[in-house]
Amino acid sequence: MPPERIWDAPNGVFTDQIRPPTDEEKRAARETLGIEGPAAIFIGSAFPPNIQAVEFIARRLAPALPGITFLVCGAVSETQELLSCRTDGARNLRCVGPVTEEQKRCCLWAADVGLNPMFAGSGTNVKMFDFMAAGLPVISTATGARGIDGGQANGLFVCEPWNIAQTLSRLAEDPSHSGGAAARQLVVDRHSWKKISANLGERFLTLCAEAGDGRDAVELATKHKPDIAVLDVSLPILNGIEATRQIRRTSPTTEILVFTMHDSDELISEVLHAGARGYLLKSEADDEIINAIKTLARHRPFFSSQVSEALLDKFNSAVPSQANRLTTREREIVQLIAEGNSNKKIAVLLDISVKTVETHRSAAMRKLTIRSTAELVRYAVRNKLIQA
Numbered sequence: 001m002p003p004e005r006i007w008d009a010p011n012g013v014f015t016d017q018i019r020p021p022t023d024e025e026k027r028a029a030r031e032t033l034g035i036e037g038p039a040a041i042f043i044g045s046a047f048p049p050n051i052q053a054v055e056f057i058a059r060r061l062a063p064a065l066p067g068i069t070f071l072v073c074g075a076v077s078e079t080q081e082l083l084s085c086r087t088d089g090a091r092n093l094r095c096v097g098p099v100t101e102e103q104k105r106c107c108l109w110a111a112d113v114g115l116n117p118m119f120a121g122s123g124t125n126v127k128m129f130d131f132m133a134a135g136l137p138v139i140s141t142a143t144g145a146r147g148i149d150g151g152q153a154n155g156l157f158v159c160e161p162w163n164i165a166q167t168l169s170r171l172a173e174d175p176s177h178s179g180g181a182a183a184r185q186l187v188v189d190r191h192s193w194k195k196i197s198a199n200l201g202e203r204f205l206t207l208c209a210e211a212g213d214g215r216d217a218v219e220l221a222t223k224h225k226p227d228i229a230v231l232d233v234s235l236p237i238l239n240g241i242e243a244t245r246q247i248r249r250t251s252p253t254t255e256i257l258v259f260t261m262h263d264s265d266e267l268i269s270e271v272l273h274a275g276a277r278g279y280l281l282k283s284e285a286d287d288e289i290i291n292a293i294k295t296l297a298r299h300r301p302f303f304s305s306q307v308s309e310a311l312l313d314k315f316n317s318a319v320p321s322q323a324n325r326l327t328t329r330e331r332e333i334v335q336l337i338a339e340g341n342s343n344k345k346i347a348v349l350l351d352i353s354v355k356t357v358e359t360h361r362s363a364a365m366r367k368l369t370i371r372s373t374a375e376l377v378r379y380a381v382r383n384k385l386i387q388a
Contacts, residue, residue, distance in 0.1 A: 020135025075340030214238025
């Protein structure tokens with residue numbers, strides 16, 4: 001197999017794109033946002049557990065710590081459930097709304113601490129990696145910190161809800177706290193896709209392309225026709241399951257390895273129905289991804305031991321999820337809606353009319369027996385179309 005034809009499409013944190021600011025960049029970001037004094041940041045979609053986390057910030061933390069500015073970024077800050085927090089909440093609560101990558105970087109640079117007070121949800125929150133890559137110490141509940149092997153020495157402060165305010169107050173008093181540098185080091189060492197890619201390249205292969213989202217992954221796979229594509233499930237714009245379906249259609253000889261932290265039986269089943277023939281958990285040993293790629297290069301399926309056990313127990317009797325009732329276009333539109341995009345913006349992204357977007361949206365909601373956008377977001381999260 002020619003090594004130049006091996007291709008990788010990562011989703012994790014690109015630590016060269018999200019990095020700590022210089023002193024001047026931090027000053028400029030704080031000036032842009034009009035922030036004086038310490039600031040803490042939370043980022044999230046309109047996922048119900050994210051709404052619960054922001055309610056905790058608005059009702060418990062912001063009133064208790066009036067000297068700290070709380071930045072809430074993402075679609076969660078515009079949900080109807082948080083209307084009273086926006087209109088009647090503490091003055092130090094700033095609901096920023098959906099943000100572009102550039103705006104998100106500005107908010108990360110302006111902040112001193114990352115917050116993730118999650119009380120429900122599944123899997124590791126990608127926002128945690130963003131905080132750490134930006135050089136922020138992170139305060140989280142145990143639920144929010146699942147999947148990250150680190151502690152206070154790594155800049156990760158896992159607290160009970162009643163202790164979050166005290167911990168935040170202590171960190172805010174010392175913005176030069178070494179926890180930010182330690183958090184950055186942890187994510188660079190263990191969760192940076194650049195490092196994983198470099199290690200793979202040094203050992204036996206050369207990457208022919210990299211993509212930052214699912215749509216780019218499909219386009220690059222169509223262009224390069226790689227032997228192997230490595231995808232995460234939780235890709236922005238177009239999730240890994242739908243990207244797998246489209247790659248199998250446009251480049252049928254490409255073997256697809258799903259490399260993810262998610263291990264639910266339902267998800268494994270849906271990935272296989274989409275056409276992937278490899279599934280590996282990020283918690284597995286580094287050598288396993290080498291074995292997985294070598295196996296797929298011989299056009300043989302590869303599943304980690306944990307996934308194999310789940311397949312033996314569940315796959316033969318698995319029922320395809322509701323997502324299989326939707327057309328490709330309907331799945332794309334459901335994901336983009338759940339990510340907080342308006343009908344007009346979706347029309348621009350997909351190069352279709354607003355009326356066509358509305359037609360596909362209505363059809364998807366009818367098939368899924370869903371009546372509201374909030375239900376659509378919950379469906380997208382449950383089916384891993386977006387990351388919570």
